[in-house]
Amino acid sequence: MRRIQLILLLIYLAGSQAVWATxxxxxxxxxxxxxxxxxxxxxxxxxxxxxxxxxxxxxxxxxxxxxxxxxxxxxxxxxxxxxxxxxxxxxxxxxxxxxxxxxxxxxxxxxxxxxxxxxxxxxxxxxxxxxxxxxxxxxxxxxxxxxxxxxxxxxxxxxxxxxxLKLSTLRRYRPLKGDAYWYPTPPAYMEAVEPNWKTIKPMVIDSAAQFKPVPPVAYSAEPSSEFYGLAKEVYEVGKSLSAEQRLIAAFWDCNPFAVNTSGHMSIGFKKMSPGGHWMNITSIACNKINLPFEKAIVLHSLVATTLMDAFISCWDEKYRSNRIRPETVINRFWDIHWQPLLQTPPFPEYTSGHSVISTASAEVLTYFLGDNFAYTDDSEIYFDLKPRDFTSFRQAANEAAVSRLYGGIHYMDAITNGQSQGRNLGNFMLDKLKAKGVKPFFN
Incomplete structure (x- = not known):
């Protein structure tokens, strides 16, 4: 009898250990x-x-x-x-x-x-x-x-x-001649980034040009022109930034490689990309509500796919309009020594990439997790930037978009039209998913 009890005890303990290990x-x-x-x-x-x-x-x-x-x-x-x-x-x-x-x-x-x-x-x-x-x-x-x-x-x-793999075999980009067109900016005067990205095959959208935005405001040096006013806005806003606006610009900078110079020395500063920031926002949101593993993986995958197509769409327009950056215009018109708060990225201005991809990502996240999803974004702690609180993904996307004005690297029409471009693309993505019966994960 004792032997039977001992065996039962050992079985019980083994089972208890298995449960405890789990x-x-x-x-x-x-x-x-x-x-x-x-x-x-x-x-x-x-x-x-x-x-x-x-x-x-x-x-x-x-x-x-x-x-x-x-x-x-x-x-x-x-x-x-x-x-x-x-x-x-x-x-x-x-x-x-x-x-x-x-x-x-x-x-x-x-x-x-x-x-x-x-x-x-x-x-x-x-x-x-x-x-x-x-x-x-x-x-x-x-x-x-x-x-x-x-x-x-x-x-x-x-x-x-x-x-x-074919990108390196395509014709290299050469800046166009003319006052209206983008030209490499200081301090590094880097070559244009991915001028042939529109040739990448999209994941979901039909073509790179499917969500072609309205044309940018035409370049003009006339003080009475709309373009002159847009450039002046960037200049004036940059001269009177509040502490909060500076924080917003820095938080959404997301420049993978900025270069600072001191005499003959150049120092590179690396940050996560805009897409990396939104991938981490997706993780933060999933963690907050303890989204089940399978749904969390799917949501990360959908945001990544949206980002990829959004960049294809945006880059298609950038090298179509090939518009000059505010820094070049402001140096030409008003102040040769003026510099934006953020370093100007090495590619044409229109439309604003962060405006496009942030808005598209926010639409996808809003559908799956709800429109009033409050969260704290600590993605930039690694880069010594304090977390920011948001009441929704769309609020975060709007802040990311306007950060480009505060940073001095985009005109306002590139921001607002970029948001429309991203919103249209994001909704197209969602329409495809809804047609397959895909429902929200959390409300």
């Missing part, structure tokens, strides 16, 4: 933000430009989404809304945990695609060590990693069909 496991949702931020940090190191960054985020997140949707019918399949999405081969090993596989595939896809992707190997190893400490079995981790490594190469192979 309770000790970190919530798998908590791994999403740091995993995506690992991509951000490598892109920061590589000085990846904003359009290219959105592309890398997209393929990495679509890889994770594909793994989940292959297993669960309730998870949105990328085939449902992404044009030309490939038929993937899913050969899932026994003991695979699809959530672990999805997370690992984000890093694996980034490792295979990013110039310094090898740096993600350290993050991958740390992830495996954390899972072991959380109590996941070795065979479960091994199978999940193997599954991820079978899916990521297929996504990477598909990525090579979007035209990115």
């Amino acid at each position: 309770k000790l496991k970190s919530p798998i949702e908590g791994y999403i933000q740091p995993t995506i931020f690992s991509l951000t940090m490598v892109m920061l190191h590589d000085v990846v430009n904003p359009p290219a960054a959105s592309r890398f985020y997209t393929y990495a997140l679509v890889s994770a989404q594909s793994i989940l949707s292959a297993e669960k019918n309730e998870v949105l399949n990328p085939k449902e809304y992404i044009k030309g999405f490939p038929t993937l081969k899913f050969d899932k090993p026994t003991d695979t945990n699809i959530k672990l596989a999805a997370l690992y595939s984000i890093l694996e896809t980034g490792r295979l695609m990013l110039p310094s992707g090898f740096q993600l190997e350290t993050d991958q190893q740390k992830l495996l060590e954390k899972w072991k400490k959380d109590g996941y079995a070795d065979k479960e981790i091994t199978a999940s990693v193997a599954y991820a490594k079978s899916i990521s190469p297929q996504i990477v192979a598909w990525s090579k069909t979007d035209g990115y």
Whole structure:
């Protein structure tokens, strides 16, 4: 009898330990933000430009989404809304945990695609060590990693069909002659960033020019002209910025590589891209409401895809209108020594990229999480900027847009028309999803 009781006790204790180990496991949702931020940090190191960054985020997140949707019918399949999405081969090993596989595939896809992707190997190893400490079995981790490594190469192979690898073979950009056109700005006078980005194949929109905005206000040096007034506005606003306006401009700067000069020395300062900022906002929102893992991955993937198409749309217009930056005009008209608060980015002015991509992202997030979603954005803490509170995604997008006026790098029509461009694109994306029966995640 005692022997039977001892056996039962051991069985009970073993079961209790298993339950306790399960309770000790970190919530798998908590791994999403740091995993995506690992991509951000490598892109920061590589000085990846904003359009290219959105592309890398997209393929990495679509890889994770594909793994989940292959297993669960309730998870949105990328085939449902992404044009030309490939038929993937899913050969899932026994003991695979699809959530672990999805997370690992984000890093694996980034490792295979990013110039310094090898740096993600350290993050991958740390992830495996954390899972072991959380109590996941070795065979479960091994199978999940193997599954991820079978899916990521297929996504990477598909990525090579979007035209990115052909960019370096296209004609190099040369600034147009004429007072109205963009020309490289100080202090580094960098070459134009991604002048052929419109050739990249979009994910959801029909073409780069589908959401072509209204033409920009025509250049004119006449004091009575509308353009002269727009330029004067940038000049006057820049001379009387409040402390709050300066904070707003700095918070949404998102310049991947600004250059400061001192004598003969140049110092580069790196920040996350605008797309990286909105990817982190997505993580913050998901964490706030404890959005289930599958929905959180899908939402990150949808925001990334929206960002990619928004950049394609915006860059199509930038090199069509090729409009001169405020810094050049103000130096020409009023003050040769004037400098904007933010460093002028190395590409044409119209439309405002942050206005386009922020508005598009906000529309997608608003649909899925609600219009009165209050949150604290601490994305820029890493860059010594204090968190900011927002009552909605649209409020944040409006602030991001007007920050370009405060920063002295955009005219107001590029901001407002950029917002319209982004809103139209974001709603097009949502219409596609609604047609597939995709419902909001949280209200």
